[in-house]
Amino acid sequence: MQYAPVEVNGTRYRWPRRPVVVVCIDGGDPAYLQQFLKDGSIPNIARFMKQGFSAVADGTVPSFTCPNNMSIITGTPASRHGISGNYYLDVKTGQAVVMTGPDLLRGDTILAQFAKAGAKVVSITAKDKLRKQLGKNLDVSRGNVSFSSEFASKCTMQENGIEKVLELVGMTQPGMYSMELSWFVLEAGIKLLEKNRPDLLYLSLTDYVQHKYAPEESEAKRFYQYLDRSFGRLTDLGAVVALTADHGMNDKSNAAGKPNVIWLQDILDAKFGKGDTRVICPITDAFVAHHGALGGFVRVWCTGKATPRQVIDAVKGLEGVESVLDKETACRVHDLPADREADVVVISTANVCIGASEKDHDLSGLEGHRLRTHGGVSEAKVPFILSVPLNDEYKLKAGAATLKSYQIFEYALNGALH
Ligand SMILES: [Zn+2]
DSSP, X not given: OOOOOEEETTEEEOOOSSOEEEEEOTTOOHHHHHHHHHTTOOHHHHHHHXXXXXXXXXXXXXXXXXXXXXXXXXXXXXXXXXXOSSEEEETTTTEEEESOOGGGXXXXXXXXXXXXXXXXXXXXXXXXXXXXXXXXXXXXXXXXXXXXXXXXXXXXXXXXXXXXXXXXXXXXXXXXXXXXXXXXXXXXHHHHXXXXXXXXXXXXXOOHHHHHOOTTSHHHHHHXXXXXXXXXXXXXXXXXXXXXXXXXXXXXXXXXXXXXXXXXXXXXXXXXXXXXXXXXXXXXXXXXXXXXXXXXXXXEEEXXXXXXXXXXXXXXXXXXXXXXXXXXXXXXHHTOOGGGOOSEEXXXXXXXXXXXXXXXXXXXXXXXXXXXEOOSGGGOEEEEEESSOBOHHHHHHHXXXXXBGGGHHHIIIIIBOO
16 A cells, blocks of 8 residues: 655655665674675675665764664754763763653654654564664554563563564573574564564664674674565565664773773862763663663763863873863864753774773673673764665665665665665
8 A cells, every 4th residue: 555755854755666675784784794794694684785875974973872762763963852872971960871762852753753654663672771762652552562672571562562582483581691682673573564564674683792802703694694684584574675774883991901091070170179070971771781781971060169261281192182172162073062062072082992990890790701891983884775776866865865774764665775
């Protein structure tokens, strides 16, 4: 059935003629694809890149999971959707607020608006922290589905639009830190495509593997080979497949294998005194074992006498700092929502990360692994791949400007030749 285009947050999206599957390969740095294309272990992705469309796009900065998933699902930058990190500081209460609530997400999601127009949609995410925002205003009573593989065993018709997920997928409940958590998302998407033939699917994986393994390591290859087979099965079922990532990943350890960390709160406390500034690491969530809450982007709120100018002067000369910006500049340069931005934003270089106070970060979960993490500009380049070629209009459009990863639904729906 063919319906009228659907407008979401100012962009018109064409009704899909066949199922469209957008996959967010969490932490899917372009370096992984380069490595596996070289050795021929991802033939389906190689075919998409050759016969369909392939580019490297700009993701949202900070290059974290929540902001980028929200950019992709709303088709807008963070300045519009408001989710600029996993955490921000509520200056009225002094509390760090987790930004995973649907009430904090501004605007509509592409999935919810298509569902409202009569499409059948599916949203599956690895970690449950994303599920509620991805499923914002999505009516799951009419055949639409929204769940996480983390809570696959607990799905109910009322909350998720689906039940008995483990039986459907034919896998056991995967562990929180496992590559199976992502595989489960893909396998569930394939099973639902076979069974219900939904119009639009959004499948969002987890970056457990990329945090732990460099592209050269065999476990990373094993993971990508599975992804590649799954993408092949999706196209075999007649779907258009669109691949992107929320962010890349960089090794941020030194020659001895220890993390290269700027302990910014300790530095600022030594300079201005305790309580004068508050460093928030917006990578923080409930599951920090694989990165110790260390990323390439932190926010500093001036809560005492120190002015933003003084903080900037204190930080700008530090080794490993790529940029230090006041609020206004950070919002302009990185398209961020001003009402949730700090007084100062600090971004590190590719091989360095930034923490708050050394005593507050638990690095025991790294278990002898090198620290690989993300958050800065150097992890904001992501793949942008379609399994089918672009039409002439979108070929022109793609050639005229750097692609943004939040345009992936637009390209898959309006630009894909099918
Ligand atoms: Zn991520």
